[in-house]
Amino acid sequence: MRVLLSEARACRVCEKHLEPRPVFRVGAKARLLIVGQAPGRRVHETGIPWNDPSGDVLREWLGMDREAFYDTSRIAIVPIGLCYPGTVGGADLPPRRECAPLWQPRFRAALPDIGLTLLVGSYAQNFYLASARKSSLAQTVRAWRDYLPEFFPLPHPSWRNIGWLKKNPWFAKDVLPALRKRVARMFRAV
Numbered sequence: 001m002r003v004l005l006s007e008a009r010a011c012r013v014c015e016k017h018l019e020p021r022p023v024f025r026v027g028a029k030a031r032l033l034i035v036g037q038a039p040g041r042r043v044h045e046t047g048i049p050w051n052d053p054s055g056d057v058l059r060e061w062l063g064m065d066r067e068a069f070y071d072t073s074r075i076a077i078v079p080i081g082l083c084y085p086g087t088v089g090g091a092d093l094p095p096r097r098e099c100a101p102l103w104q105p106r107f108r109a110a111l112p113d114i115g116l117t118l119l120v121g122s123y124a125q126n127f128y129l130a131s132a133r134k135s136s137l138a139q140t141v142r143a144w145r146d147y148l149p150e151f152f153p154l155p156h157p158s159w160r161n162i163g164w165l166k167k168n169p170w171f172a173k174d175v176l177p178a179l180r181k182r183v184a185r186m187f188r189a190v
Contacts, residue, residue: 001028004110008103014083014096022082023049026107027072031186033117034058035104035124037156038081038095049077057157058120063180074187076114078107080123091160100127115186116149121156129153138168144175152179 005026012020023039025048034050042052050058050069059069069075081095082103104127108114119125122137128151134140140153147153155161155171165171 001026001110004106008082008107011082011103013098013102017096018083018086019044020083021047023047023084024076024078024082024107025049025070025072026076026078026111027074028110029073029113030076030111031113031115032075032183033108033111033114034075034077034120035117035128036077036079036120037123038079038092038099039084040092041084041087044084049079053159054157061154061157061176061179062183064183076107076111078104080104080127095123104128116182117151119147119151119153121154125153138164141168141171141175144178152182154179 008022008024011022014020021039021044023043036050039049040052040054043049043055048070049055055069059066062069079095081099083096083099085093085095087093100123117128119128125133125137125140129140129147132147133153134143137153137155141155144153154175155164
């Protein structure tokens with residue numbers, strides 16, 4: 001694990017396109033893996049994943065405080081793109097394409113105790129679910145049971161998705177309670 005962490009922190013594969021600063025948190029005994037899209041500007045600056053308003057929402061969805069969320073003996077956080085991709089017109093660019101195929105399989109292999117992987121947003125779902133995903137993010141999230149016990153797809157908790165959350169009230173009513181229950185049960189079993 002030490003070699004993997006050192007190599008990932010030193011990664012410069014995207015250096016021609018952006019300022020590399022890989023952001024992730026991993027402990028060898030983690031049971032929950034959170035795969036989001038890529039660090040935003042604030043996360044890039046602090047080096048702490050989900051250290052932004054989206055992270056606040058995600059922690060609320062999980063029913064966790066910051067201390068539990070950042071406990072690497074329980075939770076690993078490895079985004080599809082390890083580095084901040086920059087912005088265009090005020091919106092974050094997608095994760096760099098070369099990152100996920102390079103790092104996701106290596107991190108997965110190094111985390112043998114993972115019991116559940118949260119696929120937060122379409123980039124994570126596209127990478128891990130590929131042809132098994134549904135025709136839209138809403139349909140994929142609504143079919144969350146189809147991906148268990150390995151994966152649990154979620155929308156991105158960004159403020160940009162407030163409209164999506166309002167149009168899909170079933171998410172808060174049905175999915176979030178099931179997510180909290182599953183995650184709590186997972187950690188009670190430790």
